Amino acid sequence: MKVYYIYHSGFAVETDNFKLIFDFYKTTNYNVGEFDLEKFLDGDKKIIVFSSHSHGDHFNPEILNWRRPDRNISYVLSDDINIKEKDENIHFIESNSSLELDVIKIKTFDSTDEGVSFYVECDNYTFFHCGDLNWWYWPDDTLEEIQYMKNYYTEIVDNIQRRVDKKIDFLFYPVDPRLEDNMFLGVTYFIENINVDKIIPMHFWNNFDVIKQLKEKIKGRKESVVYFDKNMSRIL
Template identity: 40%
Template sequence: MIEITYLFHSGFYVELEKSILIFDYFRDNCKKNRYKDCGQIKKEDLPDNKNIYIFVSHGHYDHYDKEIFTFNKENISYIFSNDIKPLDNFQNITYLGNDEEVNIKDINIKTFGSTDEGISFLVNVENFNIFHAGDLNWWHWEGENDKEKQEAKNNYFKEVSKLKGKVIDFAFFPVDPRLEDAYYYGGEYFIREVSPKVFIPMHFQDVYEITERFAEKMKDSKSEILKISTRGESLYRK
């Protein structure tokens, strides 16, 4: 059993038979009336009978919301990029850098780099391989010169090459509308080189239309491309 819920931006809640994974939780402001419609979670939403793993790919405000510490329960393990300043009053945090591997309770975690801050995660849990890219992307900014653009491209290609040949069931990956016409570069290349079974767009704030555009553009790929239309949406259940 697996159910994937979109929280907001790059945040996802993944529930399995024995485990819950929360990636890059970011609350942000939300004017909807119901809490869950805002893609937000409370401590009461987290069961005591499953292992809970909270991942933070890096310290940028839109990936690291300190509200996650209000969830503090005995069955929670926090997995942080080591660019985040250590917190002395929390003992259940594992800090990881690029190219590390660790087993925590029932899961295996391999880390990869980013083309911005922090790291990306490949998690093996209950026979699923789940990749969360964090800020790993082909950041092609129109305001940069040709040398900067080429360097960004090379760095991205180098990092993705480490993932070639790996089986990935679900990939959470940036499709950022701020990149304008280049919004799809990173995702398209990742799908071509890595071929995740299911590709889930992220890092688009509330510009949901970009997920429709990307799915249409990649409709002939072998990967299933999910579309997202609202916070708190259940995207996949099996």
């Protein structure tokens, strides 16, 4: 099993039988490793492309241009994404829904921003890609905004706990440094309430140092943080 970090919240995963791409936004020439998107898209394995919501840093309509007659590719898009092209291989999904593609099991959950978050079972691995699901506690929030976000986020985590009965092998979670002292509030609450093995940080705007900070923050817990320091690179 291989995991590649593309950029921002974008990842590519290759298992024995499938290739998965989450929240592709763009490739970058800044601080890059060896990952080649075009090579990843080639081959015989079925490809499933996920987009959690319509924000420009999570969805790029360019992904629809990846379709070719020689590629077995499907899309799972949040239902807030509006595209003109529709076919049997493009699946729109709302929050708190389930979908099976081949042998891949998909469940969606709410987001504290737009769209959905994804839980995916594939080739005996489990993945949770949060999209923009996070405890967004901004430094200038009012007391009302703080309480609203706390209630909203904890309710979603409770729902995940009820509907996911397996350990999450790989948790892709936003650790946004713009939240300052609160940037790890969401991820620590998540792992305190849901069984997770590895945490893969994302949405950190090229500030790779936050990964080291998260490793230090949860030092001594059973979960591990996957460290990486380049875009477009293999991280597992």
